[in-house]
Amino acid sequence: MKKDLFLKRVDESNFVDCFKLKLGHGQDKFVSHPIRSLAQAYVYYSQCTPFAIYMKEDIVGYVMVIYDYDEETYNIWHMMIDEKYQDNGYGTEAMKLCIDYIKSKPFGMSDTIVLTCNIDNLSAVHIYEKFGFKDTGERDEDEIIMKLEI
Secondary structure, rough: OOOEEEEEEOOOOOHHHHHOOOOOOOHOOEEEEEEEEHHHHHHOOOOOOEEEEEEEOEEEEEEEEEEEEOOOEEEEEEEEOOHHHOOOOOHHHHHHHHHHHHHHHOOOOOOOOEEEOOOOHHHHHHHHOOOOOOEEEEEEOOOEEEEOOO
């Protein structure tokens, strides 16, 4: 079933559908809405790829991969799964797809992936740890910074 999950670059055919994604109650403190994220993607267009996460023909989430040329690291930003599709393993599978995309080195050579996560978002922290992300001990306000060497 999860083999039908895939990433599709956000473009004129699906960006409005990304705006319709909804977080569960209280989750808005964990991740920015795709409207904000897509605005960032527009600004950082030369170093990022925004993706809609699809299960077959349905958009179930959103994620953005960005490359930091100054630090020569990849970053995963704003991953979210729509409230009605949560608890189906889509976040885990989408993370695997993001890592596979980053391994293709679309923007530059790097074996490092960094992400931030709200310290209270235990579900997300668990997913990231399953992939080998480690807490760096650094903080960005209420978010932990996690790193994976690939």
